[in-house]
Amino acid sequence: MTPALHEVNRPIVRVFQTAEMASNAVADLIEQRMLARPAITLGLATGATPRLVYRKLVERAGAPSWRHLRCFNLDEYVGLAAHHPASFAHYMRELLFDHVDIATARTHIPDGMAPDLDAAAETYEQLIAESGGIDLQLLGIGRNGHIGFNEPGSSHDSRTREVQLALSTIDANRPDFPEGEEPPATALTMGIGTILDAREIVLLATGSAKAEALAAMLEGPISLDCPASALQRHGAVTVFCDKAAAANLNFEQLDMRGSAHAAA
Ligand code: PGA
Numbered sequence: 001m002t003p004a005l006h007e008v009n010r011p012i013v014r015v016f017q018t019a020e021m022a023s024n025a026v027a028d029l030i031e032q033r034m035l036a037r038p039a040i041t042l043g044l045a046t047g048a049t050p051r052l053v054y055r056k057l058v059e060r061a062g063a064p065s066w067r068h069l070r071c072f073n074l075d076e077y078v079g080l081a082a083h084h085p086a087s088f089a090h091y092m093r094e095l096l097f098d099h100v101d102i103a104t105a106r107t108h109i110p111d112g113m114a115p116d117l118d119a120a121a122e123t124y125e126q127l128i129a130e131s132g133g134i135d136l137q138l139l140g141i142g143r144n145g146h147i148g149f150n151e152p153g154s155s156h157d158s159r160t161r162e163v164q165l166a167l168s169t170i171d172a173n174r175p176d177f178p179e180g181e182e183p184p185a186t187a188l189t190m191g192i193g194t195i196l197d198a199r200e201i202v203l204l205a206t207g208s209a210k211a212e213a214l215a216a217m218l219e220g221p222i223s224l225d226c227p228a229s230a231l232q233r234h235g236a237v238t239v240f241c242d243k244a245a246a247a248n249l250n251f252e253q254l255d256m257r258g259s260a261h262a263a264a
Contacts, residue, residue: 011203011218015246019206023052026204028074028136029238030057033136033200034064041128042071042135043175043195044096045148046088050138054095065103072124072215074139074148075189078162086176087112088199110160110188114145121160122186127221128194135196141205144168144225145213149189156222156230158191192230201237203228205245213240215248 016022030053034040044050082089089109097107099101108127114120128134143189144166150158151166163186170183177183195201205214217228218239231237 002237007090011231011234011239012239013217013218013239013249013251015247015249016240016242017173019242019244020052022204022242024056024204024221025086026050026053026240027060029057029202030136030138031060031064032065034069035140037135038064039068039070039098040135041131041133042069043134043139043190043198044071044073044092045138045140046073046075046091047140049206051095053138053204058096058099062102066100069102070106070126071102072109072131072190073109074133074195075187076110077184077189078117078186079184080112082109082113085178086173086181099131101138110190112184112188117162117188121162124160124188124190125194127229128197134198135200137195139195139203139228141203141213141217141228142166142169143172143209143213144191145216145228147192147195147203147228148232149187149225150164150192152225152227154192154224154227156196156224156227157193159194160188160190162186163189192227196230199236201231201234203231203237203239205241206245207242208247210241210245213246213247214239217248 016025073092074089080087084090094111110124111120131223141147149163149165151163165187167184170185175181216226220226220229222229223234
């Protein structure tokens with residue numbers, strides 16, 4: 001049953017002067033959670049936004065150790081092999097996994113090369129459940145309000161599945177692909193329901209291109225038009241953003257609804 005709004009804690013919003021400061025704070029939070037629970041299950045994100053977070057984590061790698069944790073990435077393109085430079089498997093190896101003490105077997109990314117994508121999606125959900133569920137999920141937000149690759153219109157109960165990417169998403173991701181190569185039009189993604197099952201969620205948004213989506217997520221109605229608005233009913237969400245991404249937020253309104261914010 002969906003909890004009434006007064007029964008959940010609204011997302012906490014923390015605004016930082018720069019993207020680097022916001023990313024540092026996210027890295028700090030991930031490390032705190034890893035120290036508190038060495039066998040933590042992390043949900044990880046890709047894209048431009050979390051690059052600095054991973055850089056910070058790698059710079060400080062060693063303490064805490066990554067040996068006992070398990071991680072699950074949000075999504076992967078359909079039809080891209082793990083060695084493709086634009087695959088999220090490649091991204092994760094390059095930015096994080098190759099630089100920390102985590103065994104490959106403990107890192108999970110949806111298999112966009114699976115001959116049976118429905119079966120791969122179901123297996124992914126089972127693996128998450130078998131690992132005890134995601135303790136801390138890191139998210140970015142798309143300009144259209146997507147989380148993972150859950151585009152506008154996605155059910156808030158959705159689970160891991162194959163999805164069609166919005167044209168704006170394909171365009172936004174085109175620079176990651178070699179010149180002349182068309183990005184895939186479909187992907188495997190955790191569903192919004194899968195994401196909402198995480199015990200704690202951290203969403204990082206930086207840059208003015210995210211200002212509109214962030215305002216819709218936090219101040220708009222909970223609606224299928226803005227997939228990230230589903231996070232309003234989670235109860236343990238912290239948004240880390242820079243001033244540029246926070247530009248459209250109306251803090252008075254947020255505070256009235258019970259959110260807290262801190263400028264750093
Ligand atoms: P970006 O993507 O970090 O590349 O802007 C975020 C997202 O689409 O979730």
